[in-house]
Amino acid sequence: HVQLVESGGGSVQTGGSLRLSCAASGVTYASSHDVNCMGWFRQAPGKEREGVAAVFNVNSRTYYADSVKGRFTVSQDVRKLTVTLQMNDLKPEDTATYYCAALVSSQCNSYTIKFGVHNQGTQVTVS
Numbered sequence: 001h002v003q004l005v006e007s008g009g010g011s012v013q014t015g016g017s018l019r020l021s022c023a024a025s026g027v028t029y030a031s032s033h034d035v036n037c038m039g040w041f042r043q044a045p046g047k048e049r050e051g052v053a054a055v056f057n058v059n060s061r062t063y064y065a066d067s068v069k070g071r072f073t074v075s076q077d078v079r080k081l082t083v084t085l086q087m088n089d090l091k092p093e094d095t096a097t098y099y100c101a102a103l104v105s106s107q108c109n110s111y112t113i114k115f116g117v118h119n120q121g122t123q124v125t126v127s
Contacts, residue, residue, distance in 0.1 A: 001026045002024060002025075002026050002035060002102050002117045003024070003025045003026050003119075004022055004023070004024055004100045004101075004102060004117070004118065004119040005022065005023045005025070005119070006020060006021065006022050006098075006099075006100050006119060006121070006122045007020070007021045007022075007122075008020035008021055008085075008122060009098065009122035009123055009124050010123075010124070010125070011124075011125040011126075011127065012090055012124075012125070012126055012127075013126070013127060014090065014091060014092060014126055014127070015089055015090065016090050016126070017086070017087060017088045017089075017090065018087045018090065018124060019084065019085070019086050019087070020040065020084065020085040020087070020098055020100070020122065020124075021082060021083075021084045021085075022038070022040075022082060022083050022084070022100030023080070023081060023082045024038065024081040024082070024083075024102055025081070034104065035057075035102040035103065035104055036056065036057050036058055036103075036104060036105070036106075036108065037054055037055070037056050037057070037102070037103040037104070037105055037108030037112070037113065037116070038054070038055060038057070038076060038083040038100070038101065038102050038103070038113075038116075039051070039052065039053050039054030039055060039063075039074055039083065039085075039100075039101055039103075039108075039110070039113040039116075040052045040053050040054075040074065040083075040085050040098055040099065040100055040101065040113065041098075041099050041101055041113055041114035041116075041118070042094075042096035042097060042098045042099065042124075043096055043097055043099070043121075044095060044096040044097075047096075049114045050065060050067075050096075050114065051065055051109075051110040051111045051112070051113045051114040052064070052065050052068055052072065052085070052098070052110060052113075053065070053068065053072055053073075053074035053085060053110055053113070054074065054103075054108050054109055054110050054112070054113040055074050055075065055076045055083060055108075056108035056109075057076060057078050058108075060076070061108075062074050062075075063108070063109040063110040063113075064110050065110045067093075068087075068094075071087065071088050071089045071090075072085060072086065072087050072088070073085070073086040073088075074086075083100065085098070087124070090124075090126045091126060092126050092127065093126075094124060094126050095124060095125050095126050095127075096123075096124060097121040097122065097123050097124075098121055098122055098123075098124050099118040099119065099120075099121040099122075100118060100119060100121075101113050101114065101115075101116030101117060101118040102116050102117050102118075103115065103116035103117070
């Protein structure tokens, strides 16, 4: 049973930075039957869920939504089962609840990550 614990988030002014971290437990990366894709999606009030970034542990390849490319960086520590989202040059339109997600899929990308197991999320507000 996957458990995800997030840290980070908060409020920042336009152009600022925030860092989100997520630790997974109850899984291993080693097996093809376990989580092999971790990342983040977000959801703003009244809007649909949007995949933000994902990292595929098989080849460490990263994937980003067009809206965050060049500003956000996703990274993982496979041994510690953690994934981090560094968010720079934040904009008001980045305001949303951000969810760490974990997925078992060969189709790991910034779109599919929004279908992963997730927790309650953390609020990011940019003003």
